[in-house]
Amino acid sequence: MDDVNHSRIVRGAAELFNAKGYRRTTLSELALQLGMSKKTLYVYFSGKEEIAEEVLKQTMQVIAFKVTETTGRQGNPLLVLGEVFAAIKQELIKLNPVFLEDIQKYMPALWKRVEDFRADQLKFIEGLLNQAQQTGLIRDMNPKLVSSIMMQSIQTFVRPDFASKHGVALVDVADTLFSLFTTGLQTKNNE
Secondary structure (H helix, E strand, C coil), X not given: CCHHHHHHHHHHHHHXXXXXXXXXXXXXXXXXXXXXXXXXXXXXXXXXHHHHHHHHHXXXXXXXXXXHHHHXXXXXXXXXXHHXXXXXXXXXXXXXXXXXXXXXXHXXXXXXXXXXXXXXXXXXXXXXXXXXXXXXXXXCCCHHXXXXXXXXXXXXXXXXXXXXXXXXXXXXXXXXXXXHHHHHHECHHHC
C-alpha cells in the first residue's frame, strides 16, 4: 500500500474534520481537496469512520510518545506533571472540539477507545504524586486515591459535551482542573 497517499488522506481528513467536524465532512469533499477520486479513497480506507479512527490513532500515538518522554525526566515531580499536561494540551488544541464532539455523539465505540486510551495514559499520575509526597512538595494524602479522583475528574469533565454545555473551550476545562488539583495538593511552603 502506498504510504504517501495514505498519509495524505489522513492529513487532508484531519484538516477537514477540524474545519467542519466529522458529521459535516464528506468523502467527496475530501477527494476533491486531495485531487483524487472517491474510489481511490476506498483503496486505502473502508470509509469515513476508518479515516477518523486513523486521525485519532495518530494523535494518540503522539500523546503516548510525549507522555513517555516527559515522565521519564528527572526533577521536580510537580513540574514534570505540568510538562506532561502541557504536552497533552498541545496535541488536544490541534483537534477541533466540534470534531471530538461529533465522535462522542456519532461514534461511541471510537469515543470509548479515546477514553480508554486517556485512562491508560494517565496512570503516570500516581507515580509522580508519590515522588512529590516523598519530597515534601504535596500534602500528606493518599496518592493512589488522589490519582484516582484526578483521573475520574478528567474523564468526567474534560469532554467536548461538558465544555460545550458550559460555553468554554476544552483546554480551559483541562487547565482549570489541573490548576485546582496541583494548587490544592501543594504544601504551604510550596504555594
